[in-house]
Amino acid sequence: MINTLSRRRINTRTSAGDWTLHEGGPLAICALFVVLIICGVPILQLVLAATGSFSAGVETTLKTFFSAQILTATSNTISVALASTIIAGTIGISLTLILMTVQLRARRLLAFVFILSLMISPQISALAFKTLAGPASPLLKAFGLAPPPGTPNPMLGFGGIVLVMGLQHAPLVAITLAAGLSRVPHSIIEAALLDGAKPLAIFSRILLPLVRPHVASALLLAFVAGVGNFGIPALLGLPVGYMTLPTLIFQKLASFGTNTIAEAALISMLIGIIASIGVIASARLLSRNNVRLQGGDRLAVFINAGRWRVWIEYGLWSFFILTIFIPMMSLLATSIVPAYGMLLRFDTLTLDQYVEVLWRQDITRRAFSNSMIYASFAAIILSIFCMLLAYVLDRRLTRIRSTILALVEMPYALPGVVVGIACILLFARPLPIIGVSIYATKWVILFAYCASFMAIALKPIFAAITSLDRDIEEAALLDGAGLRQRLLSIIMPLILPSLLAGALMVFLIAFNELTVSALLWSAGTETIGVVLLNLEDAGLPTQAAAMAVVSTMVVAILMLVLEVVGDMFPENTLPWRQLSAAQRNK
Structure with missing residues (x-):
């Protein structure tokens, strides 16, 4: 039962208009404040620092920008990003069209394996290819395929970086x-098939023109990712002196020279400008997408490859x-060999490297724990x-929703090195009012993770909340339930699968993260990515490989868990399911 006073208050609220506009004000203010602090202030601090450098000495700043070292690193960065984008675009577009249009067995498994290569951290991929090539490769030596001793490792330098990054x-x-193909109405494809159109004509004249904005956006995002990638150039470029802008920042911070922070801020601003151009152009292209889905008329597989199907499957698996x-x-x-370069045989198999990194070495155990x-x-x-945040965006902050979403996306879209430098600038001095510094502590890494990966967590949760029917919540409101009670007893249980999906996706990405932690770590706060890089740099590739294998297994197991419970999540939450979502129309 509800008393007369509460009933009268509720009736007054609902009669005044939408009840969502009359509550949650303090929650909306707090959520907006947190977003501004986590996502906006670090980037603003970086912009102010770069602007301050210009105002303090334009001549010195320009001399820094046009120094031979930065010009070379900028040229290398753009060259690597462009070349890797060509490879990524060729592979990504081809495999997407095949997986979403051709009737294949194990399409879900093929898509899962494809996305697994993205979830494996860049430094692990680079280390895998580095240990595969060259005369010391245990795998090649086991089959007698290793090149002669003294042969340079072909993966070191521009070619290897471009291949692995692509x-x-x-x-x-x-x-x-x-995401674009899934919005193409299948009725268009059926009409073309009835007119006798061949698959190649459908690809070139219908599908690709309809999703042209998504193709261009995808290529721009691959370019931005190439500009900000640190792990691959660090493992495959630094050993031969091939420098990109992210690795240049890392070297400058490691050198502890004069004006190190100022130079790093300027270089990160240069990366940010290059990346921002790509991100803004990508967003504008997607906003012009005119494909409109009608009802459930989604694109479905329409190519029956017949006897060629088995060869397509063999090609994909190969x-x-x-x-x-x-x-x-x-x-x-x-x-599993005692030392890198030793021949892999039954009598040389050993698990000493795993024992070393998991039990003996304090720094590696601490890295896994951290x-x-x-x-x-x-x-x-x-x-x-x-x-x-998703609740107030859907119910209270609808007018500025797009602005807040763009602010949340910004740290994720920008390269990690930009976020890392922004956090250094923000927390290098003690915090105002409380006078406490979190620089060189675990808290600054956690802050940077929250800024970088908030967009990942928000996407499935926001999709779930916007799809909820408000009738249940309105009934609870009429029963006298307050906002906190409704959030805990109604909203959270209904969106729990999406909440868990967002949390697991954040964990997958953050667990092997390197770029941010490489700039922010200190003694005692090492992460897996940092220690793996240090082990490789110290000439201990077998221990680095053991760490990489263990961390990859963790990621693969968590992805399998997500796949097993994937039916609980909203549509398109899991990227490999989106790639294999188009089912054959009956």
């Missing part, structure tokens, strides 16, 4: 393109074996906060 970013192209399975087997082979803790806390914090 393979790494191909799934990113596929995910973006799949490609994945060459680009994913064999490099990972090389990592495994490197991790990565697990940082990724877990980031996932928990972001999932809870994004539930509140």
Whole structure:
């Protein structure tokens, strides 16, 4: 029963208009404040620092920008990003069209393996290819295929960086393109088929023109990812002196020279400008997409390959074996020999490297623990906060929703090195009022993770909340339930699958993260990515390979868990399911 006073108050609210506009004001203000602090202030601090450098000495700043070192690194960065984008675009577009239009067996498994290559961190992919090639490769030596001793490793330098980066970013192209293809009405394809159109004509004259904005956007995002990639150039470029802008920042911060922070801020601003152009252009292209889905008329597979199907499947599996399975087997082979370069035989098999990194070495055990803790806390914090943020975006902040969403997307879209430098500038001095500094602590890494991955957690939660029927909540409101009670007893249970999906996706990405933590770590706060890079730099590739194998297994197991419970999540939450979502029309 509700008393007369509460009933009268509720009736007054609902009669005045939409009840969602009369409550949640303090929650909306708090959520907006947190978004501004986490996502906006660090980037603003970076812009102010770069502007301050210009105003303090334009001549000195221009001399820094046009120094031979920065010009070379900028040229290398753009060259690598462009070349890897061509590879990523070719692979991503081709595989997406095949997976979404051709009747194949195990389409879901093929898409899962393809996306797995994106979830494996860049530095692990680079290490896998590095250990695969060259005269010391345990896997090649086991089959007698290793090149002669003294032969340079072909993966070091421009060619190796471009190849690995292109393979790494191909799934990113596929995910973006799949979002556009899924909105193409299948009735258009059926009409073309009835007119006698061949698959190649449908691809060239119907599908690709309809999703042209998504194709261009996907290529731009691959370019942006290439500009900001740190792990691959660090492992395959630094050993031979091939410098890009992210690795240049890393070297400058490691050198502890004069004006290090100022120079790093300027270089990161240069990266941010290049990346922002790509991100803004990508967003504008997607906003011009005119494809409109009518009802449930989604694109479905329409190509019956007949006797060619088995050859297409063989081709896809062969490609994945060459680009994913064999490099990972090389990592495994490197991790079970006593020393890198030794011949892999039954009498040389050993698990000493795993014992070393998991039990003996304090720094590696601490790195696994830190990565697990940082990724877990980031996932928990972001999932809870994004539930509140998504609620107020849907109910209270509708007028500025697009602006807030763009602000949340900004740290994720920008390269991690930009976010890392922004956090250094923000927390290098003690915090105002409380006078406490979190620089060189675990808290600054956790803050950077929350800023970088908030968009990942928000996407499935926001999609779930916007699809909820408000009748249940209105009934609870008429029963006297307050906002907190409705959030805990109604909203959270209904969106729990989406909340868990967002949390697990954040954990997957943060667990092996390197770029941000490479700039923010200090003694005692090492992460898996940082220690793996340090082990490789110290000439201990077998231990680095053991760490890479363990962390990859964690990611693969979590992805399998997501796949098993994937039916609980909203549509298109899991990227590999989006790639294989188009079912054959009956």
